Amino acid sequence: MTEWVLWLYIFALAAFVGYQVISGVPPLLHTPLMSATNAISGISLVGSLVTAGADYNLTSSLLGLVAVTCATINVVGGFLITDRMLKLFKKRGDHRS
């Protein structure tokens, strides 16, 4: 089996599992969900890291620098803000002193 077929399997199965898992998220949490998956897709940082740090040539390094910056904004900012949002959701009785 060629390698890319294997990648296709991984992609299809992950998309399927993802859809199943995510369809269980209630509308209440749809904004945090989007914010969280956004942070997770900042995983493109791992691709950008190699581009920025492999010293292929100056163009690659510069493109990599911008890509690393963008991906880091999503990872760091995305997780922080998702947590900040989730902290707001309180049950009855939780918030009255």
Next chain:
Amino acid sequence: MTTSFIELAYFIASLLFILGLRDLRSPETGRRGVRLAELAMLIAIAATLLHNHLIRYDWIIAGVLTGSTIGITMAIFIPMAKMPERIALSHSFGGLAAALVGVSEYSRHAGALAPGKMAAIGFEVMLGALTFTGSLMAFGKLQGMITERPLTHRFQNALNVILIAGTGAAIVYLISNPADQTLFYAMLGMSFFLGILVVLPIGGADMPVVISLLNSFAGLAAAATGFALSNSVLIVCGALDGASGFFLSIVMSKAMNRSFSNILFGAFGQESESANEVSRAAHRSLLSATIGDALVVLGNAHSVIVVPGFGMAAAHAQHAVRELADLLEQRGVTVKYAIHPVAGRMPGHMNVLLAEANIAYDHLYDIEAINDEFAGTDVALVVGANDVVNPAAKTDPQSPIYGMPVLNAEQARSVIVLKRSMNPGFAKIENELFTRPNAMMLFGDAKETLTQLVRALKEQR
């Protein structure tokens, strides 16, 4: 040895990401889910730093420092009401990162790419580039820098189809002729242009669907990056993000009873033909109520359902809503909140704002859970919502929103509508709810009106 270690780390990270997302099923476990996903991210990044191609760290450190500073600043200072803008911006960052990595891969191998890899890079660059410009357009519209009205021109759909076909054909040609650099960069340019053209004609009320679709594209771009770099964790996370965006897009378009193609190519929200003269005449006879009138109605109520909409977000009125609800609850009134899936500018927008105002989430109800309760409720308090409470969606087959699930606010004994002005709502559709005999209109800034109501209620005691 290192390679299999990195692969193992990626595998563990992938599992943790999925487990983390599963924890978002409930607000009680949500924060644990974020912790798991953060741990996964840390593992994946740490493993990547061991990659044997990595030889210099100065660019990396510069990028990570700049990105962290911007990311942290945004996360701390951005108000919850600006969440749609922030999400749109971060989709554009995600798209740009994917596109740039693709361009770098292409330029580095300059023409010597195997067909599979060229296809992956082609999709990565196309999806990344159009997500980048499309999300920037969405951001501009949300910010009010670009008009929220759909901008259309006569050849718009034809032009879009030509661009889509052109980009697709370019990728197909590049697969067998990867050395054609001019075509590659032309394809990149067309993709940037496509993102602008597709989002520009979409109206503000359709933003929840657009943001969800862009979320999906950003995910697919990340997955394509994974194919191009043969990186498993990128493929898995891209697939998760893509699936999440796709799921939310479906939820949103169902809540509007419209298809994707109708939203993307329909330029909804232009002057509606069906806004007939009768309802226009009815509007002229519409009288606005006073705070005193509303006070009498609220004073006699035992149950109130609040229906928030984009107007509440625009006026930052969520805290005032909560003050009013607290006062009413002290008088023994039950207060519930009815949340329509497309109220606001992104999925879940209203829930986050109400949670920010310290309203307990078990007071917030989805449309299915609460729609039968309006009939037995004394007051429906509509705060800056319009199309989602338009009864025409149920009764008037001529209405552009006919068939869309709406909240049955008109069935409450009295309906108090807080509205900025008599201009029809975003979709330019007349709302006959406002002219019903049981409805009273309070015109003005929602926050100010609510504050006046709160003050008057306090004085009454």
